[in-house]
Amino acid sequence: MRKRFKSLFGLVLAVLCLTMVLTGCDGQGGANNKEEKVKVGFVYIGSAEDKGYTYAHDQGRLYLQEKLGDKVEILYQENVSDADNSSVAVMQSLIDQGCTIIFANSYGYMDYMHDIAQDYPDVTFLHCSGSKSADNMLNYFGRIYQPRYLSGIVAGMKTETNKIGYVAAYPIPEVVRGINAFTLGVRSVNPDATVEVVWTSTWYDPATEKQAAIALLDNNCDVIAQHQDTTGPQQAAESRGKWSIGYNCDTSEVAAKSYMTAPVWNWGPYYAEQVQKVIDGTWKPENYWGGMEDGIVALAPLTANAPEGAQEKVDEMTAKIMSGEFKVFQGPIKDQSGNIRVPEGTELTDEEMLSIDWFVEGVVGTISSD
């Protein structure tokens, strides 16, 4: 009896394998027949539903699909770790499934993608938030520090204790730059306020990030800003009846009583533009760091929690940033010890911003080295 069961099982397995092989071939043949449909693959660090960083990218994917419609077919893979080489297998599999354009949205994928790009010269690779490029690979990011500066204005006008808490992730230039821009915004309207930084060493751990925010609230901060991908810090502010600034996307529904605004991403137009360029054959590996003037980053609408007069001030500075009349990192800027780091009449170059490792005056906190 047992033996017969075994052979039956083997037969079923064989049939299953055969069907898979056959349907596999069929699928490929079908794809080849429908000419000109470009397959695009996305590699996500988080879940598309995280209401945070990856959610913002996924909104971009949806925009791309809507904009280019029948011309593209999009595949995506969520929760791909960037702490090890698991992205390699994912990118490989997307290419095997016919993708000729690959987007990947986390810093840690960069080196793996750069290696794979050598092996597949016909595939176009677009990597978010890094620096390496190749003939068929570019890096793209947004100047999120610009809306962060604007959110600092809102926080600076709101605070009554003149202490603003900032829940920060890791001491990398992207985060340091954000804290600096935020603080410059705060101090532009409230020179007495300080921004107190607490590091969590997490991107995505709501309970830990909430605890970090509670430590800041216990220390008398009354506005909480953040650089993680969960709403933990905003929940902390909400539970204490204080105020919060979000990140990544509009979270007014999540923390209705505390949320004032957030620096947000708008990837869609860039994705549509790049894919269209690949289709047209005009794509070039030019690294991209777009700002508010390109629409890739923005400040979310202010809610009723925002202080009076903030809207006018934000509008004024938005116009100046868009026109290029004002640069966030233009001199004079002092560092924490009061030394002038950016003299009047000059501004930080992109290279200096991308490697920034010092805090501006008004930040209370230290940057750990690795």
Add this chain to the structure above:
Amino acid sequence: MTNTLDFFVLFLKSAVVAGTPLLFAIIGAIYNEKAGNLNLGIEGMMLLGAVAGFQAALSTQNPLASLLSACVFGALGALIYAFLTVTLRTNQVVTGLALTIFGSGMARFWGQNVMGQVLSESFSRYFRPLSFPFLAKIPILGPILSVFLEQDLFVYFGYAIAILSGIYLYNTRWGLNLRAVGGNTAAADASGINITLYKYVHILMGGALCGLGGAYLSVVFVPSWQENITAGRGWIAVALVIFTSWNPYKALWGALLFGGLDIVGFRIQSLNIPVNQYFLRMLPYLATLMVIIIGSIRKSSKHNPPKDLGNAYFREER
């Protein structure tokens, strides 16, 4: 910061909160291990409880339904483990690891449609910290008591579970039998204790408690569903069982200590004392290592693990 006492009181209050999910998980793990089963699926059962509790809270708006659902789904995870390790006698380590992987995957799948959603204020009202203004008037003792008393009801539930578990283990016949099952399964069997029943019941109870520990994070503390909300706390609980020498009373201190270690870094940073952030995040894990080392040095048999921990029991193989 007005004064040092305030600083410590606020810190300890948060430490109790941070320790509460650990407390439930530790006691859950103690039940497993007292029954002779090393369960590495704590993290998985916590996540199952977290998502089940959150889903129930969202759909029924009833705190009891939410806690019950967390218990049931934590116990269901444990049931898989119990069936495999007790009835089929599979390797406990591998089965536990599989349960963690299953639990986190299942939680991710089940929670997908409610990602980022927040529980309503009318629900969160049930778990608002109590306040006793008169405590502030008592010098010294008042603030210390307020650390433990000005907490939400779930935390009180945790105290009760710890104390009741202690009484159960050390002052009842069932507790004695349970300790015999984990200590020397063959002898317990010979004395007429129903080994399979004891193992099943306590593994399931442990799973229910782990589920509650997870639900504390998703339903009370955060209170919003985000993937992998336990973020490794289940693993810390596994090590903390050793620290508490399988004693539910000591679990109270273990949970408070590790809750404190988890968040002390933020307090140090908010005082603007320059300490490397990576070192601060390392503290709970460093302390876990220390605990295991110290635990292995102590020679007293009081601190030994149950003797038959981790062994599958075959009646015929005596």
